[in-house]
Amino acid sequence: MLDRKWKWIAAAAILGLANTAYAGCFNPKLVTQALKETVGTTQKPIVVAHRGLWAGDKTNNLPENSLSALKAADRKCIEAVELDVRKTQDNVPFLMHDFTLGRTTNAYEVLGGPKFIPEKNTGTNPKSGDLPWATIKNLKLLSPDRNSVTAEKVVSIKEVYDYYYEQRMSTVLVFDIKSKESAIAIAKLIDEDTRDYGAGIKASDITIFKIKATMYPFPNEFVQDLNQHNIAVQPMVMPIYTTNMLQEFQDKGWNISDSLQAWITRDKMAEINLKQPKGLLSNLVQTAHDAKVALGNFNAIPDYNGPGPIPRDIPRNKAFYDSNGTCCYQLSERYATFEGVSDTDDRRGDRTFLFGQKSQHFSVITTDAPTKTINELENLGLRNTQNYGGPQANVAILAWDGEPGGQIWGDGPVCIFDHPTSVTEPHPTLNAGYAWMYACALAQPYRAGYSAELVINAIDPTADSQFGSDGIGTRIQIKDKTGKCLNYDISSTETFFDTNCSGAFATFFRTKDKHIRTSANEGYCLGSRRGGLYWANEYGVTYIAGCEIKDVWQKWLFTKDPWTYTPLPN
Incomplete structure (x- = not known):
């Protein structure tokens, strides 16, 4: 659970990064x-x-x-x-x-x-x-x-x-x-x-x-x-x-x-x-x-x-x-x-x-x-x-509803990371832009220029929620810190950050059950799976798959940063 004591490998390296959240109704x-x-x-x-x-x-x-x-x-x-x-x-x-x-x-x-x-x-x-x-x-x-x-x-x-x-x-x-x-x-x-x-x-x-x-x-x-x-x-x-x-x-x-x-x-x-x-x-x-x-x-x-x-x-x-x-x-x-x-x-x-x-x-x-x-x-x-505009927040998006991974994952929560072209250590198997997953608090990705600090924008906030609602959900966009939006390709199922933020494939619906549903393709959700080893720890990839309500690999917790794990309100 989120109150577990994790191994903070990179605390000194990451505490200097921005640690704020922003919500509300409008920009x-x-x-x-x-x-x-x-x-x-x-x-x-x-x-x-x-x-x-x-x-x-x-x-x-x-x-x-x-x-x-x-x-x-x-x-x-x-x-x-x-x-x-x-x-x-x-x-x-x-x-x-x-x-x-x-x-x-x-x-x-x-x-x-x-x-x-x-x-x-x-x-x-x-x-x-x-x-x-x-x-x-x-x-x-x-x-x-x-x-x-x-x-x-x-x-x-x-x-x-x-x-x-x-x-x-x-x-x-x-x-x-x-x-x-x-x-x-x-x-x-x-x-x-x-x-x-x-x-x-x-x-x-x-x-x-x-x-x-x-x-x-x-x-x-x-x-x-x-x-x-x-x-x-x-x-x-x-x-x-x-x-x-x-x-x-x-x-x-x-x-x-x-x-x-x-x-x-x-x-x-x-x-x-x-x-x-x-x-x-x-x-x-x-x-x-x-x-x-x-x-x-x-x-x-x-x-x-x-x-x-x-x-x-x-x-x-x-x-x-x-x-x-x-x-x-x-x-x-x-x-x-x-x-x-x-x-x-x-x-x-x-x-x-x-x-x-x-x-x-x-x-x-x-x-x-x-x-x-x-x-x-x-x-x-x-x-x-x-x-x-809708509410925006600096967020970390944690896999498995925030549950920590095992030792191979770094003994802590796993976050979605951005994938800029300017990193000093390009990922050996993933193309630039591809949204991938790694232990939130490990130092290596931050030192290489990756970041788990993302931005969520609620396009149509509802009365009961800013970032996740009942039914079909709250329409959102997920962005990296440069403003690129998370997009998906339904044919390849790949997800990637791109400058295109206006298309239907750059918007999602987030529900209160922590699913991130696709906007343009009914019945599909953002999922995750193992990708292999990188820096001696497991990494994961995100992709689009048919929604499985009980599949924890499709449940995403929004927290205000990658390190304190304070959940954003729905």
Whole structure:
């Protein structure tokens, strides 16, 4: 079994190799690519879960801006999550919507004083910028109804990346950043993060900065700040434009149209919070449409969930918490006026304004109700996630369902190896490219340039599984580290790695019973058999054969690497 103690012949030689796994629902690189290419082409919006998948979605009771809300969104296959960022007194960026701590945390228990009451604006409600991280890190999040203290701690952005990495997520992280200090601090984190988040995914590939255009009116100012702090990475930025910025741009002598043009030239995305048809910012929306770049808007849904009564008799279905944690305001109180023209309506809570045939055709919808939004998009035929790719993982594929071989096999599990042309010791009997098997932990193949580190890509992940499902199975591709796909020839039964990844012979179905079935030929599976001796140990070959359900030579265990044998979840 997998808990046996094996003879680790090559531990020192192989521990330096990559040892990460990546799963989730989508490829974040392809999500950001699709995000930039959506407007003007498919009109099928990207959905961003605002503050994670929390109680505002009405599908769970998780706190906003929590690790559990982040994980829930990822496991629900929501392609992106927007998390709010505040900074401490000592400039540590952390997750928090308000600039105060009373509404969402147990600040009253840690700092003393009465519990904050949003409706009365009384109680302990300190500003986050007045406290050091050493204090704030001890805070716990309140339940969404504020009646109890949860086990969820307030987390730093570094902890977000650590958790994301440990949980092998794939949702894109969109950080709503409120200060230059936080932007630089997060950029520095990304720049110093050398981890492989899977199949070559870097921290910068999973991250988008959302910043107010008044913070950095032009991208060159942002780049200058990065350079001054010796930060090489260039984070993707989605600038935010709101109606109340129009006057500030004019007062400071900035041209808002030039600002938008500069940003969309750099990153091909912007959030423009148009509130009504032909309203303030309409010209910016048209500029984004004409440029065929990603155009975002915020789906403004009332977030007040307290017991009441609500001050000033604001209706519950129109009540929003303010950024200082107090209750409440309604959208009509935030209308802007610029050069004698005012907002007269705010339709951002209306789906028909945001997307659909007669809408303003926004392509990035940030919402506290992502599940409902996804359902509405699907009903309208506007949901298409195929361009996002499937989950990918760095994997080892172990023969015999992971059972170790005998002494002749090296006394341990046996893995499928790649077969590059650049090896220093070509196999004496197998052609280059042929997929073959050898003891996972023996040193010789690695020293010669072979590798058991492969990549699996789920083309059509199912709701119950990422890499293996009931019935016919999950459609997958198996790749070597250079991107060549495992192909098969049904006439010769041979399997081999090839640059052709588009044909039916380069895809398989993986079932929960650990079989890898052929896609183009029903009733056939990936099998294995002995090949002979190489480096004084047995080697094996892979081939295509008729499926035999009970044949252990046709059962393959996916683990996150060839050495620790940690199975990937199905």
